[in-house]
Amino acid sequence: MHEPDCNTIDLSRRHALKAGVGLGLFGMFVTLGLLPKSALAAVDRKVFEAKTLKEAFQAMGGLAPADSNLINLDVPETAENGATVPVIVESKLPQTEQISILVDKNPTALAEHYTFPEGTEGYISTRIKMAQTGTVVALVKAGGKFYKISREVKVTAGGC
Amino acid sequence: MSNPTKMKATATNGVTEVRALMQHEMETGRRKDESGNLVPAWYITDIKVQHNGRTVLEGQYGTSVSKNPFLMFRFKGGKAGDKLTLSWTDNRGEKRTDEAAIG
Structure with missing residues (x-):
């Protein structure tokens, strides 16, 4: 449908390395505790500029998230319309504080980031x-x- | 002018389930219009849902959220008649808040 509009993807990936330097620095500040805690709950808007999953994880302070079978990720095997993928x-991880949804092949990796106060279940449908x-990743901080x-x-038909 | 968020919530066995449908174009900034011009990015960046004034969910969006964002989540507590509000802000600085009562 809108395939020609997606052609910017490859080009922007070439600049990923450059952007990664800035994001890496942000991640370092987070790791060193140089940023206030509130910056961890709500992610810095810069994280939304990350082109790759790796850059996004780094920028969020989760350098190597472990795979967990206590998270359910329900997505269709095939999406006929990339504009609306449920x-x-x-x-089911205790003390789930945050859920982020990322897509590896989108122009920017992070789609959504949610913060769950005490009493809200670690569940989101979107x-x-x-x-x-591509691959959809659910990143959970618990x-x-x-x-x-x-x-x-x-x-089958990309939506960008 | 933006259009109101449709929101419905039901409380069952001490848990409130919220369904919301925000009304927003959610333009990525990468789509071209019929004349081949890029349509500028225009999307919701922040959302917040409150139950009787207490925040029960906060979210941040990038450009990969579908047009008219849909959301469903659950929180403990809440009873019929309680007030829920959903507020959003977009990248142009436009804001709106809509409310619904738990059914």
């Missing part, structure tokens, strides 16, 4: 755009640690 994330076939689960979604 995503449900359910975390709809995202996918530019092409008890101060990051965990993830990934699922591939085949996209």
